[in-house]
Amino acid sequence: MSTTGGPPPPRQKVVLAERRGARMVRTRVEVQQQTEVGDAMVRGLVRAQLGLALRVALFTVCLLGAVPVLFHLAPGLAAVTVLGIRLPWVLLGVVGYPILLGIAWVYLRLAERNEQDFTDLTDD
Template sequence: MRRRPPAHTPARSEISEQTTLGATYVRALMRSQLRAGLGALSVLALLVGTLPVLVALSRSASGPLVWVTLGLVAYPVMWLIARWYVTRAERNEADFTGLVMDPAEAPGTHRVPG
C-alpha cells in the first residue's frame, strides 16, 4: 500500500504552529528583507547626499546643469534603485514560499480541502 505524503511540509507546519524553528524561518525572511531595504536606502542616501555637493560645485557653471543633473541623472538612478529593491524583495518572498510550500502544489494552483 502506498503511503500518502504529509499534507504540509515540515517548514509550513513549524511556522503555523509557531515553534522556535518556525520563528527562525520567519526571522530569516525578515532579515533578508531588511538587508535589501537597508541596501537600497543606503545607496539612495548616498545619491541624495551628493546632490547638494554637485549643486555647490556647479554654481560656477550655468543654471541648466543643475536641472540636467536632477532630471537626467538622479531620477533614473532612483528608479533603478527602486526596481532593484522590488526585484530583490520578490525573490526573497519567492524563496521563502518555495521553502514552506508543499512540493506537490504547483505555483498558481490551489488545493481544495476535501
C-alpha cells in the same frame, strides 16, 4: 469484514505523503503554526528584507547626497547650464527621478528573490 462470507478484501497500503512531501508539509505547518522553527524562518526572511531595504536606502542617500557635495566641492559646475537650466536643477529635478525609478525596480526584484528563496526553503 465481509458480511457475504467471501474472502476479505486485499489489504491496501495507505501512504500519507512521500518523504519529500512530508518535509514540505512539516515546514509549512511550522511556519503557519508559528513554532520555534517556523518563527526562526520568518525572522530570517524579515531580517533579509530589512537588510536589503537598509542597503538600498543607504545607496540611494549616498548617490543623491553626493550631488550637493559635488557642487559644493566644485562650485564652477553649479554655473553650467543645460538647455538654459542650471546643472543642479537638471540633475536633481530631471535625472533624479529615473534614477529613483531604477533603484526601486532593482529593490523590487531583489525583495522578490528573497521571498522566492524563502518559498523554496519551505517547499523543500
